[in-house]
Amino acid sequence: MVSLTLTNVRPWGGDAVDLVLDGDRIASVVPAGSATPGGDALDGGGRLALPGFVNAHAHVDKSWWGQPWVSYGGEATTQGRIAHERAEREKYGIPSAASTTAVLREYLRHGTTAVRSHVDVDLGVGLRGIEAVRDAVDALGGAVEVEIVAFPQDGVMRRPGVLQLLDDAAAAGATSIGGIDPSAIDRDPVAQLDGLFEIAQRRGVGLDIHLHSGGELGAFEYELIIDRTLAAGLQGRVNVSHGFALGELAGARQAELLARLAEAGIGWSTVAPVRTAPLPWREMRDLGIPIGLGTDGIRDLWSPYGDGDILRIALGFARLHGLRYDEDLTYAVELATTRAASYVHRSVHDLVPGARADVVLLDAENVPDALMRAPRREVVVAGGRVVVDGGELLV
Numbered sequence: 001m002v003s004l005t006l007t008n009v010r011p012w013g014g015d016a017v018d019l020v021l022d023g024d025r026i027a028s029v030v031p032a033g034s035a036t037p038g039g040d041a042l043d044g045g046g047r048l049a050l051p052g053f054v055n056a057h058a059h060v061d062k063s064w065w066g067q068p069w070v071s072y073g074g075e076a077t078t079q080g081r082i083a084h085e086r087a088e089r090e091k092y093g094i095p096s097a098a099s100t101t102a103v104l105r106e107y108l109r110h111g112t113t114a115v116r117s118h119v120d121v122d123l124g125v126g127l128r129g130i131e132a133v134r135d136a137v138d139a140l141g142g143a144v145e146v147e148i149v150a151f152p153q154d155g156v157m158r159r160p161g162v163l164q165l166l167d168d169a170a171a172a173g174a175t176s177i178g179g180i181d182p183s184a185i186d187r188d189p190v191a192q193l194d195g196l197f198e199i200a201q202r203r204g205v206g207l208d209i210h211l212h213s214g215g216e217l218g219a220f221e222y223e224l225i226i227d228r229t230l231a232a233g234l235q236g237r238v239n240v241s242h243g244f245a246l247g248e249l250a251g252a253r254q255a256e257l258l259a260r261l262a263e264a265g266i267g268w269s270t271v272a273p274v275r276t277a278p279l280p281w282r283e284m285r286d287l288g289i290p291i292g293l294g295t296d297g298i299r300d301l302w303s304p305y306g307d308g309d310i311l312r313i314a315l316g317f318a319r320l321h322g323l324r325y326d327e328d329l330t331y332a333v334e335l336a337t338t339r340a341a342s343y344v345h346r347s348v349h350d351l352v353p354g355a356r357a358d359v360v361l362l363d364a365e366n367v368p369d370a371l372m373r374a375p376r377r378e379v380v381v382a383g384g385r386v387v388v389d390g391g392e393l394l395v
């Protein structure tokens with residue numbers, strides 16, 4: 001049954017088609033003007049159509065979007081930011097469903113319809129952050145889907161009780177558990193990683209580990225992660241976030257690690273920050289190592305930066321790597337959409353029959369033009385529902 005037809009749109013800048021939706025799915029894609037009438041219709045006006053954006057690394061439990069400005073404070077190190085956040089978050093009511101709803105609405109306005117979010121789990125908030133995120137997703141009627149990574153921001157082994165909380169989170173439905181700097185934060189990388197992998201294997205959940213350490217220390221941590229991924233049979237279920245060291249390593253060392261990461265089916269997510277080493281993205285693509293793009297936290301106690309627009313993150317990725325050719329610029333947009341399907345547990349995420357009906361319409365000539373200008377999202381359809389029309393949020 002047809003519920004909505006988006007007429008006269010150009011998927012990926014190709015020929016004009018009608019996208020026929022049935023509930024939350026794309027039912028068929030037919031030449032423009034040939035869709036059988038039925039259900040509602042929305043005139044796409046010949047606009048460029050892209051799949052909904054996927055934010056593969058976010059912190060929606062503690063972003064502070066739409067709230068009064070909070071001046072940045074704390075020491076400018078990872079440890080300093082963690083301590084600052086612990087000291088201040090309660091004052092701002094973090095975590096809460098209301099602040100998470102605000103940031104998810106902003107994501108939707110930018111066309112993001114699926115998110116993988118790390119959610120803090122620690123001795124202070126317990127699992128309250130996860131509950132707040134679930135409430136926010138429900139408040140938006142499931143328009144934006146959120147995969148939850150239970151995240152031990154404040155450390156694991158140095159905070160006895162956190163491993164149990166991660167186990168509880170996995171038992172309560174978190175699809176992945178996280179980890180953080182097993183050397184720099186816990187100063188006991190083997191213990192942290194053994195603990196995390198034991199839970200992941202026993203509970204059948206994925207792992208997504210923040211690594212900030214550079215150079216050989218970072219490389220050593222990848223090796224520990226690769227060994228455990230292979231031993232636990234968790235190929236395809238493990239991701240490294242940030243992992244700055246990979247871009248810093250030299251030729252043969254880097255190539256050796258890339259081959260082992262590919263063998264272990266370990267993915268990578270990045271926010272393409274300025275002032276970091278470029279990733280060997282061509283080699284990663286050719287080896288089939290997934291790359292996801294994320295916003296990380298936006299406007300939070302860690303950083304005043306970020307607006308939640310994944311298309312702008314893709315532009316940052318293109319700029320960091322000096323991309324110029326159309327096919328490379330299109331690849332950056334694919335990272336923000338189709339190629340990120342596995343980050344949100346989808347087998348397919350594209351403008352094709354059977355995919356979730358997540359569609360973004362923009363006034364752009366083609367995909368590279370959309371990337372360079374990141375124009376307003378004119379229409380956003382999320383799970384078959386129009387959530388943005390004329391650039392205005394409807395939810």
Ligand SMILES: [Zn+2]
Nearest residue numbers: 118210296297
């Ligand atoms: Zn993060």
